[in-house]
Amino acid sequence: MGKARISTLWLSGCSGCHMSLLDLDEALVELLSGKVEIVKSPPLTDVKEHTPVDVGIVEGAVATEEDEEELRKFRDNCKILVAIGDCACFGGITSYRNLFDKDEVLSRVFVETESVVDGKVPASRYVPKILDKVKAVGHIVKVEAHIPGCPPSPRALLYALKELLEGRIPILPSDMASFE
Amino acid sequence: MDREVETEMGGMRSASSGGGEREIRIPVTRIEGHGKVTIVLDRDGNVADARFHVVQIRGFEKFCEGRLLWEMPVITSRICGICPVSHSLASAKACDAALGAEIPSPAKKLRLLLHMGQVIQSHALSLFYLSLPDLLLGFDYEVEKRNIVGLLESKPELAKRGVGLRKFGQEVIEALAGRRVHPTFAIPGGVNGALSQEKRDKLMAQIDGVIESAKSTVELVKDICMRQDDRIPIKMYNMGLIGRNGELELYDGELRIKDPRGNVVEDGFNPSDYLMIIGERVEDWSYLKFPYYRWAGFPKGSLRVGPLGRLNVADGIPTPLADGEFREFKGVGENGIVDGTMFYHYARAIEMLHAAEKAKELLQDDEICSKEIWAEAKEIRNSEGIGVIEAPRGTLIHHYWVNGDGTIRKANLIVATVFNNMGMNLAIREVASKRIRGGRFDEGILNRVEHAIRCFDPCLSCSTHAIGQMPLSIQIISEDGEVLGEIRRD
Ligand code: SF4
Numbered sequence: 252m253g254k255a256r257i258s259t260l261w262l263s264g265c266s267g268c269h270m271s272l273l274d275l276d277e278a279l280v281e282l283l284s285g286k287v288e289i290v291k292s293p294p295l296t297d298v299k300e301h302t303p304v305d306v307g308i309v310e311g312a313v314a315t316e317e318d319e320e321e322l323r324k325f326r327d328n329c330k331i332l333v334a335i336g337d338c339a340c341f342g343g344i345t346s347y348r349n350l351f352d353k354d355e356v357l358s359r360v361f362v363e364t365e366s367v368v369d370g371k372v373p374a375s376r377y378v379p380k381i382l383d384k385v386k387a388v389g390h391i392v393k394v395e396a397h398i399p400g401c402p403p404s405p406r407a408l409l410y411a412l413k414e415l416l417e418g419r420i421p422i423l424p425s426d427m428a429s430f431e
Numbered sequence: 432m433d434r435e436v437e438t439e440m441g442g443m444r445s446a447s448s449g450g451g452e453r454e455i456r457i458p459v460t461r462i463e464g465h466g467k468v469t470i471v472l473d474r475d476g477n478v479a480d481a482r483f484h485v486v487q488i489r490g491f492e493k494f495c496e497g498r499l500l501w502e503m504p505v506i507t508s509r510i511c512g513i514c515p516v517s518h519s520l521a522s523a524k525a526c527d528a529a530l531g532a533e534i535p536s537p538a539k540k541l542r543l544l545l546h547m548g549q550v551i552q553s554h555a556l557s558l559f560y561l562s563l564p565d566l567l568l569g570f571d572y573e574v575e576k577r578n579i580v581g582l583l584e585s586k587p588e589l590a591k592r593g594v595g596l597r598k599f600g601q602e603v604i605e606a607l608a609g610r611r612v613h614p615t616f617a618i619p620g621g622v623n624g625a626l627s628q629e630k631r632d633k634l635m636a637q638i639d640g641v642i643e644s645a646k647s648t649v650e651l652v653k654d655i656c657m658r659q660d661d662r663i664p665i666k667m668y669n670m671g672l673i674g675r676n677g678e679l680e681l682y683d684g685e686l687r688i689k690d691p692r693g694n695v696v697e698d699g700f701n702p703s704d705y706l707m708i709i710g711e712r713v714e715d716w717s718y719l720k721f722p723y724y725r726w727a728g729f730p731k732g733s734l735r736v737g738p739l740g741r742l743n744v745a746d747g748i749p750t751p752l753a754d755g756e757f758r759e760f761k762g763v764g765e766n767g768i769v770d771g772t773m774f775y776h777y778a779r780a781i782e783m784l785h786a787a788e789k790a791k792e793l794l795q796d797d798e799i800c801s802k803e804i805w806a807e808a809k810e811i812r813n814s815e816g817i818g819v820i821e822a823p824r825g826t827l828i829h830h831y832w833v834n835g836d837g838t839i840r841k842a843n844l845i846v847a848t849v850f851n852n853m854g855m856n857l858a859i860r861e862v863a864s865k866r867i868r869g870g871r872f873d874e875g876i877l878n879r880v881e882h883a884i885r886c887f888d889p890c891l892s893c894s895t896h897a898i899g900q901m902p903l904s905i906q907i908i909s910e911d912g913e914v915l916g917e918i919r920r921d
């Protein structure tokens with residue numbers, strides 16, 4: 252059997268879930284030199300195109316139009332989609348902004364904050380539109396597996412990867428699921 | 432070929448300003464988060480403008496309103512998964528200030544140790560995972576392999592050193608906080624747990640090896656930086672915290688700012704008064720704001736922070752090996768200022784060595800296992816709390832306005848990557864205009880443009896966090912911004 256091809260996607264999150272993946276340390280080095288090939292992963296590789304892969308791993312919630320577009324393209328290119336972390340699974344910390352009106356949030360950040368001088372909300376074509384409400388990945392596309400946690404522990408991620416390599420959809424044992 | 436902020440930034444042009452201009456857009460990878468670069472070419476195919484866009488905002492400044500003070504370190508550490516420790520520390524310091532709490536000495540030492548763990552892991556990540564693949568394998572190396580995996584294949588010993596350094600830093604964090612990412616350790620008034628003797632011994636057993644690795648990393652990175660034909664020089668203001676004797680300081684201390692020529696323009700400035708000297712501008716094309724030194728105005732007063740900014744303002748480093756390296760480093764510049772953006776890597780490696788030495792010092796101190804880790808704090812004594820530290824990427828400010836019942840009324844955050852926003856924009860412009868002539872460029876050249884950004888080690892999750900992975904394309908646009916044609920690279 253050839254190597255399993257994996258890509259990762261980074262939507263609106265904090266990168267903590269990707270860091271947890273890197274925290275596999277030697278186990279990651281071993282996976283990469285053996286059974287797994289990382290194809291496209293923004294923090295790790297320079298591949299810029301979406302390419303078909305076996306497994307897609309997504310971190311972060313859907314907060315802008317571009318997030319949504321990227322996620323759909325990503326979904327079209329992977330056989331199995333795994334949502335990692337609370338942001339991707341449920342919206343997580345990113346969805347805290349749903350407690351407020353979107354325009355209130357933008358105006359606080361870009362106009363009202365005490366250090367801003369002559370502020371305005373950026374609105375040129377160079378910045379994507381912010382969605383009214385932040386959504387979980389599963390609200391937009393079909394997701395085969397959820398690995399919650401903020402972030403999921405490296406142990407949980409390794410378990411999930413190994414299950415996937417065995418051809419099974421991972422379901423976390425209760426001692427690995429963390430909802431902090 | 433130095434670029435002066437004052438002359439260059441006035442000329443920032445709108446991408447759609449001239450007829451017949453073309454745009455090259457690059458989604459930036461191998462940084463923490465992803466941003467986009469747009470390069471605008473004039474009719475002759477030379478660079479008219481280059482910009483780094485950050486295209487996401489999460490709105491922490493808003494949704495912290497109404498939360499409880501004690502939640503703040505937990506919530507704000509979620510700003511970033513790479514330097515959650517920095518946010519939790521700045522946040523805890525802001526909370527201490529609101530509580531009027533003086534934390535006990537062991538608690539401070541434990542926070543410092545946590546911080547050193549984080550500096551080691553974060554600098555190791557930046558150097559080995561993100562930047563050395565370019566510098567060691569080459570800017571033109573195969574795209575698929577120009578990364579840590581490629582480095583593992585071609586230079587396994589070296590790559591493993593990087594994995595090991597990052598791992599040690601994360602282990603320090605784990606030993607103190609029980610987990611590596613988003614540790615709940617620094618809390619208002621102290622820290623959340625003492626260090627056990629057993630864990631202390633375990634870290635001690637590794638520390639000399641870590642210092643050794645950090646030392647050889649300095650040698651390696653110094654050598655690479657000195658050999659770069661393009662050091663990407665940029666004249667800017669520099670800022671960082673310094674200790675009482677002008678030495679490098681990462682956790683406490685006071686702000687020092689030097690102008691582009693190396694003159695000290697602010698010294699011993701109380702960071703709690705930051706609003707007097709720092710302003711932020713907003714540009715329409717990025718969700719990342721542009722902080723600047725108020726007395727110099729915008730854009731002239733744009734500040735450089737992080738390893739290079741810090742070493743530029745400091746007079747010394749308070750640990751011996753790193754200090755020796757620091758003296759040599761200073762020799763590269765003039766008036767104590769090293770201008771080459773490439774030397775961020777060199778400065779970063781020296782700081783990693785310092786963090787390792789400092790971690791050893793802290794581990795050797797018996798107080799590190801003390802159980803005296805909380806201050807007595809019963810009420811909100813001050814209606815404002817400001818916490819400022821030097822995060823791996825530079826000065827980080829958390830400012831909270833607190834109600835008497837302990838809820839947050841307002842919050843303002845200025846993070847390191849935001850300070851460096853203008854620096855990144857100037858650096859890509861410098862590289863792009865030097866390398867792209869007559870409309871000709873290749874993948875390697877564009878990678879050099881991206882590398883200019885990697886030098887700053889921007890953390891886009893921190894600053895807002897970017898998205899958007901557009902394939903590289905050159906857009907030909909008309910005066911009103913209409914796309915007339917597009918060339919894509921596959
Ligand atoms: S789930 Fe937690 S660790 Fe993962 S991206 Fe969201 S905030 Fe970061």
